[in-house]
Amino acid sequence: MHRLLVLYPPPTDPDHFRSYYVDTHLPLVAKLPGLRGYRYSFNVATSEGESPYFCVFEADFDDAAAYSAATASPEGQATRADVPNYATGGAVVLNFELRAG
Template identity: 35%
Template sequence: MSHQISVCYGEPTDPTAFDEYYRTIHIPLTTRVPGLAGFTWGKCASLDGSTPAYYAVAHLLFSSEEDLLQALDSPQMREAGRDVRNFATGGVTMYTQKLEPTTP
C-alpha cells in the first residue's frame, strides 16, 4: 500500500517569486528525500472560477509506510521542511495519506 505527503500552499504574496524559488531551490531539495517514489505538483484552479483554497499542491509518493516514516525522519526531509518558510508566504498545510486503490 502506498503512502503520500500532500503539501498545500496558500496564495503567496508574490506568486512569481514563489514559482521561481519553488522550481529552482525547493524541488531539488525535495527530490533528494530518501525513499521518494514519485513527486508531482501543480497550481490550483477552482471548477467554478472562484479563488481556490490553495495556490498549489505537491504530492510526495512513497511505496510503503516504512519508506514514508524513514523519509520523515531523514535529514533531507528536515532540510526541505525548514526551507518552506523561505517561500511559502501564504501559509502551508501538510498531511499524510494511506492511498487506497480503486478501480474505475
C-alpha cells in the same frame, strides 16, 4: 503506497514562490530517501469560484514507514526547514495511505 499532499495558500510574492520552489525547493525534495515520485502544479482550480490554493504538491512513498523515514532524515529536515523561504501563505500538509477502488 503512501502519499504526501501539500496545499499552499497564496503567497505574498507569487513570482518569488514559483522561481524559488522550482529552482531551490524541488531539488531538495528530489533528495528525499525512499521517494518514488512527485508532482506539482501552480494551476489549481475549483469547479466553482476561486481556489484557496496557489500550488499543490504530491509525493509518493512505498508505505507509511518509508514516508516517516524520509521526513526524519537529514534531507527531510532540510526540506521542511526550507518551506518558510517561499511559502509566506503557509502550507497545509497531509499524508495518507492510498487505497484502490
